[in-house]
Amino acid sequence: MYDFSYHKPGSVADAVKMLGADGEAKALAGGMTFIPVLKQRLNKPSAVVDLSAAGLSGIKLEGDKLIIGAMTTHATVASSPEVKKAIPALAHLANNIGDRQVRSRGTIGGSLANNDPSACYPSAVLALGATIHTNQRKVAADDYFQGMFATALEPGEIITAVEFPMAERAAYAKFPNPASRYAMVGVFVAKTAKGVRVAVTGAGQNGVFRHAAMEAALSTSFTPDAIKSVTTPADMMNADIHGSAAYRAHLVGVMAARAVAAA
Amino acid sequence: MIVDGIGASVKRVEDHRFLSGKGHYTDDMNRPGQTHAVFRRSDSPHARIKSIDIAAASKMAGVVAIFTGADLAAEGVGGVPCGWQIHNKDGSPMAEPMHPVLAIDKVRHVGDPIAMVVAETKQQAKDAAEAINIEFEELGGISDVRAAIAPGAPLVHDDVASNVCFDWHIGDKAATEAAFANAFKIIKLDLTNNRLVPNAMEPRAAISEYDISSGEYTLHTTSQNPHVIRLLMGAFVLHIPEHKLRVVAPDVGGGFGSKIFHYAEEAALTWAAAKVLRPIKWTADRSESFITDAHGRDHVSHAELAVAEDGKFLGLRVETLANMGAYLSTFAPSVPTYLSATLLAGVYTTPAIYAQVKAVFTHTVPVDAYRGAGRPEATFLLERIVDVAARDLGMDRVEIRRKNFIPADAFPYQTPIALQYDSGDYQTTLRECLRMADYDGFEARRKAAAAKGKLRGIGMSTYVEACGIAPSAVAGALGARAGLYEVANIRVHPTGSVTVFTGAHSHGQGHETTFAQLVADQLGIPFNQIEIVHGDTSKVPFGMGTYGSRSLSVGGSAMVKAMDKIILKGRKIAAHLMEASLDDVEFKDGKFTVTGTDKSKAFAEISLTAYVPHNYPIEELEPGLEETAFYDPKNFTYPGGCHICEVEIDPNTGTVAVINFTAVDDVGRVINPMIVEGQVQGGIAQGIGQALLEHAIYDESGQLLSGSMMDYTMPRADDLPNILVGTESTMCTHNPLGAKGVGEVGAIGSPPAVINAVVDALRDYDVRHLDMPATPAKIWGIINAHTLKMAAE
Missing domain, CATH: 3.30.365.10 (Aldehyde oxidase/xanthine dehydrogenase, molybdopterin binding domain)
Incomplete structure (x- = not known):
């Protein structure tokens, strides 16, 4: 780790001010990716702005919306009665991220701001058609994810909360990378008032993506059989020492069928 | 009746300190005036070092010293030795290229150390290590054994043709060919045994110290065999005689073989302690362990x-x-x-x-x-x-x-x-x-x-x-450059408690329990009267350490031999005290008895007599009750x-x-x-x-x-x-x-x-x-x- 100055602002406004004042400053959410990156000296921020006291945690149900504060930890989401009631699949997803230590520190906002291509949360946000609240605006999930580690966030823009619509049916199935246990392939399927959406994380070359062919098939019939013959083009997939593109493409189908069956 | 003797599932006495965070591992130690070392390592698998510029790095905050391979070579520091020599089919010895402590001229694998920075803090040492300016000429590497022996492959060592270290064989070729000629079927199979990274829970770590008044070096290191490290490093690399070099392996968090070996870092740290005249501490990062701990299989x-x-x-x-x-x-x-x-x-x-x-x-x-x-x-x-x-x-x-x-x-x-x-x-x-x-x-x-x-x-x-x-003589004939016996020193104290000094080393195996059970059983004394000491060349007479599942069969056998000597001496003392002939004195269940009589002496009575020899066969027997055995298996x-x-x-x-x-x-x-x-x-x-x-x-x-x-x-x-x-x-x-x-x-x-x-x-x-x-x-x-x-x- 290189030396940096550390700030812990008490409000979003102060955090934004600190980040704006220093182009080399970085925001810290749970730090489950950022701290290891710092320890490996792969990033050299001048200042770290810790968002943990900025009043961004909490979960509330507002009518037909579930709103989760950006600094809410995975462990809190996993055990929340509100989440379990509104979208149990989301609690299930949160409960299977990393390990107990990671779940106690990692946050939904941090995960979405980082947009790691093998993180779990982006698939839920995209499949459920959630809305990202920032200190400046509201961004639809479809507009938010812009490729590996790339998002619609502007410099100085901080995620404050994520707003989920209710789901009639939803489930997440993950095939973990054997070593890291990040999603090698994770598929979130959801049926909401706006229709059926399928989002795939871990597998794609450009991060999380919607699976149009599966969405079409499941709109007709929300059953595992409906997507049996739907294929996933291997040329969109990642390949590495843990698996070929063809294997990942195959796993997208397997995980999607499992998610549909569980939903 | 010895409850905690051989065959009892006694709970491990060491676990209380391990599980409650009270273990005493190398990285837990800190010395007054301690500095920190960080190694600048090669990112390239194979490159020529064209130049190393430490000028800017040396001036950075907190930097105490920076050493390179040239500094060590100038003082005659030797290469890291190999402890086993194989001979080729034609009887010639294997190729044994120089393994410099810090790279000289060339780097040969990712992780090869090039320079050691000693600084006030680890962070400062890291900063300076990054600031060393090294010019490389990339030479292209190979990782696969088949590729390495193919014509035209880049050579790891210029003086080792085709990258072949040795070409060895064993067995009766003619008899085997004859057997194949008579086969009903020949089953053929190609297999690869996958390469592994050991990943002990505790990464390697060391602290080196030099006492200028006594000229004595001390190295605390994560080792399975501190005496072997002392021998290899002292005799072959740094030329420090044994009495001026103490190697201590305290609690060690797993080895699995990877902590048998003498590593370059140990030599560099020990040598440099006498240069900077302050203790130097180094603990590997996990990433560093992946590219420096010896791998397995392949x-x-x-x-x-x-x-x-x-x-x-x-x-x-x-x-x-x-x-x-x-x-x-x-x-x-x-x-x-x-x-x-x-x-x-x-x-x-x-x-x-x-x-x-x-x-x-x-x-x-x-x-x-x-x-x-x-x-x-x-x-x-x-x-x-x-x-x-x-x-x-x-x-x-x-x-x-x-x-x-x-x-x-x-x-x-x-x-x-x-x-x-x-x-x-x-x-x-x-x-x-x-x-x-x-x-x-x-x-x-x-x-x-x-x-x-x-x-x-x-x-x-x-x-x-x-x-x-084993035995040492056979291993030596096959190329081992070390003996393969084990050593035990059993010190019976005046009141009958016992300290056992063993050359075996525990890095998770539970020796403090198993060995104590063995001693309790043989000497017939309570388990809690026995202390097992290992891992310090200044306490244990000698030892070859723990690997190859040898601790009980070899180290335990040395203890049995030493205890046999203790018991024999005890019988002599008991014979004197009870006015019986030696042949009539038996030792069993912690008691010396005269056969056919009700005379008996407890173990502690004999040990006390040995140290307070008032009524004692002083003409024939020295006082004291302490014995050492070297056991070389057959x-x-x-x-x-x-x-x-x-x-x-x-x-x-x-x-x-x-x-x-x-x-x-x-x-x-x-x-x-x-x-x-x-x-x-x-x-x-x-x-x-x-x-x-x-x-x-x-x-x-x-x-x-x-x-x-x-x-x-x-x-x-x-x-x-x-x-x-x-x-x-x-x-x-x-x-x-x-x-x-x-x-x-x-x-x-x-x-x-x-x-x-x-x-x-x-x-x-x-x-x-x-x-x-x-x-x-x-x-x-x-x-x-x-x-x-x-x-x-």
Whole structure:
């Protein structure tokens, strides 16, 4: 780790001010990716702005919306009665991220701001058609994810909360990378008032993506059989020492069928 | 009656401090005035160092000193030595290129140290290490043994042609060729034993100190054998005599072989302590461990088994390419040769065996002994080819093994490949393991799994291994540059409590418990009256350390010998006190008695007399009660047994789940059954890790692709089943305890059992063999290719 100055602002406004004042400053959410990156000296921020006291945690149900504060930890989401009631699949997803230590520190906002291509949360946000609240605006999930580690966030823009619509049916199935246990392939399927959406994380070359062919098939019939013959083009997939593109493409189908069956 | 003696599952006395954070590990220590070292290492697998500029780095905040290979060379610091010399087929010695402590002229693997920065803080040392300006000329590397011996491959050492360290053979070639000429069938198999990263929980660490007033060096280091480090580093690298060099290995958090070896960092730190005249501390980062701790395995073999029509094995020939990495680590040459090829008879009566091993330098981290060291490689090869032979002959896998077993009444058994097994009963361990694993009920379980869409398979391995490498004279004739005895010093204090100084070293094995039980049992004194001391060259007279499952069979035997001396002296004192002749004094259950009388003296009465010799045979006997024994074994010990693994494969994802694992091992005398069970389970966890999960993958040029826990799959608790452990022991015939050793059996016996089970589960997919690790991607690839082939037909 290189030396940096550390700030812990008490409000979003102060955090934004600190980040704006220093182009080399970085925001810290749970730090489950950022701290290891710092320890490996792969990033050299001048200042770290810790968002943990900025009043961004909490979960509330507002009518037909579930709103989760950006600094809410995975462990809190996993055990929340509100989440379990509104979208149990989301609690299930949160409960299977990393390990107990990671779940106690990692946050939904941090995960979405980082947009790691093998993180779990982006698939839920995209499949459920959630809305990202920032200190400046509201961004639809479809507009938010812009490729590996790339998002619609502007410099100085901080995620404050994520707003989920209710789901009639939803489930997440993950095939973990054997070593890291990040999603090698994770598929979130959801049926909401706006229709059926399928989002795939871990597998794609450009991060999380919607699976149009599966969405079409499941709109007709929300059953595992409906997507049996739907294929996933291997040329969109990642390949590495843990698996070929063809294997990942195959796993997208397997995980999607499992998610549909569980939903 | 000694409650906590031999055979009792005494809870480990060391665990209280380990589990409550009270252990005393090297990184827990801090010294007044301590500095911190960081090594600048090569990012390139193979490059010429054109220049090293430390000027800017030296001026940075907190920097105390920066040392390079040239600084060490200027003072005559030697290379890191190799402790085992192999000879080529033509009798010439192996190539033994210089291994500089810090690189000189060239770097030869990613992680090769180039400079050492000593600074006030670790952060400052890191900053300065980054600021050293090094100009490299990239030379292009190779990581694969086959590529390394191909014409035109870049040379790791300019003076080692074709990168071949040695080309060695063993066995009777002519007899083996004759056996093959008479074969009904020749079973051929190519296999790779996957390269592993040891990953002890505690990374390597060291603190060096130099006392200018006494001229004495002290090195605390994470070692399995501090005396060996003192000898190698003192005599060959730094030229410091033993009485001026103290090496201490305090609590050590796992070794698995990787902490046997003398590493360059230890020498650099010790040497530099006298330069900066302050203590220097270094602790490896986990990323650093991946590219500097000696790796394990990495053998590529071709094997051929000649069989008769009835399934009898007639002959075996094996050719192996063994990866040595960029430099020879301490015992690397012994691993593919005398620790592996000599084991190719296994538990079978194969009459003719011939093995050839070519050891090859590559631009990778040095490879050396890792839990099992050569024996897992031999066992995997044998137990795979036996299963393939059964398949090719249409024979039952149990039947072919039984037919070829060395019978229980054939011991001592001379194999055709050097070793002489003293005892064993392979039919019994197999029978018991089949029973415990409910082998007969397997087909019903296979059907039940199939009904759920799962592919269930069962596999076994029946194996023998060789531990407690010895005797010294034989090991020396085979190339060992060290003795292989063990040392025990038993100090009985005046009131009868005992301190045992052992040359063995515990880095998780539970020696403080097992050895105390052994001493309690033999001396008939309470367990809590015994203290086990190890790991400090200034306290323990000498020792060869702990590896190769030798601590009890060799180290424990030394204790028995030392205790025999204590008891004899005690009898002499007792004879004097009770006015009896020595022959009439017996020692039993902590008491010296005169046979045929009711006279007796307690152990503590005798020890007190020894130290307060008022009424004492002072003319014949010195006061005091302390004895030392050096025990040099007559032979290896030969643990063995049977492992049975049952797996379930999800054909949709290729995931392999180990459902059941049963091990019945013959480890000789058991002192603490609970510790034995734990050792077997731990070894099996590592064996399952090798079989299904772990793989150190290099790209062609020598960049480590699985260089962190993000990509290197260590076994986790949820990867493992409940492991059922049984023991069916025959006694070792040549050591006083009958002990054979247990540290490595799990890692040796289990990998082929797992792969045999996986291959069995894939019986409908036309699989003859698959190499480890059996990852989901690999299994799905096999299933998918077969499905596509069937569809095409």
